[in-house]
Amino acid sequence: MAVIKIPNNKTPIKEQDPKVRAHNFKEVVLGYSLEEAVAEANRCLQCVNQPCVAGCPVNIDIPGFILALKNRDLPKSAEILKSYNNLPAVCGRVCPQESQCEGRCTVGKMKAHEPVAIGKLERFVADWEASSGDVKIPEIPTQKRGKVAVIGAGPAGLTVAADLAKMGYEVKIFEALHAAGGVLMYGIPEFRLPKSIVEREINFIRSLGVEIDTDSIVGRSITISEIKKFDAIFIGTGAGTPSFMNIPGTNLNGVYSASEFLTRINLMHAYEFPYQSDTPVRLGKHVVVVGAGNVAMDASRSALRLGAENVKIVYRRSEAEMPARIEEYHHAIEEGIEFHWLTNPIAYIGDDKGNLTAVKCIKMELGEPDASGRRRPVPIQNSEFTIEADMVVEAIGQTSNKVLLSAFPELKLTSHGYIEADPQTGQTSVEGVYAGGDIVTGAATVILAMGAGKKSAVAIDEYVRSKKISK
C-alpha cells in the first residue's frame, strides 16, 4: 500500500514582524509566492468526498481551484473561484476558515496534521489574477431582463448585484455612505484587509454594469415608494448600530463604540490625520477594549498601532468562549495585546473635565449554560477593581439600523428587530422584496452575507421572470 506523505504543517506564510507591524497599518500577512502556493496546493489530497466544499457557505469547488493551481494553470484556478465567489481576495483574508472549509479538511483530520491552508490559497489566486492585469469580465447578456434595486453595498448587496448583473439585470445599489463596501470598508482594518483590495473587487462588480449610488440613504434620500418602481428589491443594510453597555460614564470623552473608533480609522483614515485625512481620533495611551470577537481584536490592534502603551481586552467569559477568528487572536497576542478573561466593566470613571481616567471592573465566573449553550458568566461578589485607562472601546455587538426599517413599516421583523426572511430565498413578508446578510441574521460573517446574496439572486430572477410572464 502506498503511503501518502504529506507535510504535517501548512506551508509557512510570510508575515510582518510583530514588533514592526504593531506600529503600522500595513497588511500583516504578506502572502505566498507561486512556489509556496503550489507546495501548499500539493498538500491537498483531492479526496472524493470533498468535505471542504460542504463546509463552505457558498460551496466553492475547492479541490477544483486547488488542482488548477497545482497544475500551475492560474487563469483556470481564478475562473473556478470567481464562478462561485465575487470577492475571493476578501474571503481568503477574513473568512473563519477554521470553522468552515479548513475545519472539515481531510488532511486536517489526519494525525498531527494541519488542514490545507485553503484561505491562503484562495487569497493567492485572487491576488495573482488582479496583479496579472488580465481580469476576465464575464459576458453580460445585452438583452436586459429587468431592473433591481439593492439597498446597501456590503458583501450581501454586492454579491446579489453581481450575480444579477451576470444574468442580465440592470442593477442599482443605493449606499448611505460615501464609499461602497459596508463593513469591509468601514469596519475591518487596513492591516487585515487593505482597502485597495476591497476597491479592486468593487470595481470588478462595477465592470459588470452594476451602478452604485453612494450618499443615498434609502428611507431618507429616496423613499420606499420610489424604490418600489424597480421590478424587485434586495435589502442588505447590515447590523450597523452599535450597542452600549449603558453603564455609568458611557458618555465620557474617551469612551468609544468600536463602530465609531473603527469608522474613524478605516473609512475616514484617521490614522493619517492631519496630513492625509481631516478626521481625528483620540490617541489613547492606556486602552481597554471590551469584548473578544473580531471587532474587539480589530479595535485593540488598531489602538496599538495608533501608539497606545498598553491595550487590555476585557471579556466577561473565558478564552474558550472567545468568538474571534483564531488567526486574529494569535496575531493580537504576538503584538502584545493583554487579555483579561472573566472580567466585566461596571462603570467608567472620569475627571472634572469629563475625560475618562479609569474603568471599574468586576471578576466573573462561569455558571449554568444560557440560551446560547455557553456557560453564563456571573459576577463574583466583592471582586471589583479598577484599571487605569484614558480610552475605552466597547465592542459588545451591533443591532439593526432603523433608518430603513422605520421607513418601511410593512416589513415583518423578528423579535430581535431583524428582517424576517426565508432562509432559502431571502423573500420577506412583502412581495418582490428580498433581504439577506446581517440585517436578517444579526451580526455574522462576510461569507454568510455573500451566501445569502447568492440565494436571493436566484430567487429574484425567478420572481421577476414569472412576474413578466404573467403580465
Add this chain to the structure above:
Amino acid sequence: MFEITSKEKIATKEYEFWVKAPQVASHAKPGQFVIVRTSQNGERIPLTIADANVETGEIRLIFQAVGKTTYEFATMKVGDSLQDVAGPLGHPSEIKKYGTVLMVGGGVGIAAILPILKALKGVGNRVITILGGRSADLVILKDECERNSDELIVTTDDGSMGMKGVVTDGMKALVKRGEKIDQAWSIGPTIMMKFSAYTAKDLGIPIFVSLNPIMVDGTGMCGACRVTVGKNIRFACVDGPEFDGYEVNWDEVMNRLRQYKDQEKISLENYIAKVGDLSWL
C-alpha cells in the same frame, strides 16, 4: 455632482451657499440636515438644510467658518463641487398648529431656525421670533425672519441692535407682557440653548432644541453623536437632532463637543499654512 451655484458672504466668517443636490432638495423637510465632505480626504460634517428648491434641485447651506472643513468650504467658488452631500438626515421638526410659537435663534443657528419658522407660519401659527447675536452685524437673516414672523425681537450683547441683552431676556420680557406661548424652539450655540431651555422651564413653556454634537456617519451607525436625554442615551442623528430641551444633559453635550479641540487646532493651522492667510474670510 453637488455643484455650487451661488455663494454670498453674509457676515464675518459666515457664508450662504446654494448647492445642487436634487435628491436632497426633493425630500428635505424643515429641521433636517445633510452630511457634507468638501474634498476627497475631508471630514464628514453636518449642516442644516436652510432651504430647498425642488424645481432647481438646489439646497441652501449657511455656515460659520470655525475649523478646517468650514474654512475650506468658505474658500470654494461658484462652479466648484462638493465631494459629498448626503441627506436629508434626522427627524423633521413637528410642524403643526400650536397657536403661538416662539422661535429663538442665535448666531449661525438662525439659519436652522428659519425653515422651521417659515413652515410653522405656513400652517397658521402666530410666530414670535427672537434673534440674538453678539453685535448687530452677527444677526444674520433678519429681514427674511421678519417677513415670516408676526413679531421679531432682536437682542445683542452690546446693544448695537434691538434690545441690549441675551435671548433669554427677550423670552422673559414676552411673558412679562402677558404673551401666552404654546411651544418654543431654540437653536444656536449650545450655551444659548441650555439657558433658553432653563428659562423656558421656569416660564412653563415647552421647548425643542436642536443639538449639534460631533457626528461621523449621520445615519445611526457609530454613536459619536450620542447625548443623554432624560435617562436615556439617544443618537442625535437619527433620534434627533431635536429633543425636549428640559431633558437634555447640557454639560455632557458641551464636554463632548470639546473631544477633539487639540486636533482641530492642528488641522486648521496646517490648512492655513498650506493655503495662506484666511483672515479675510
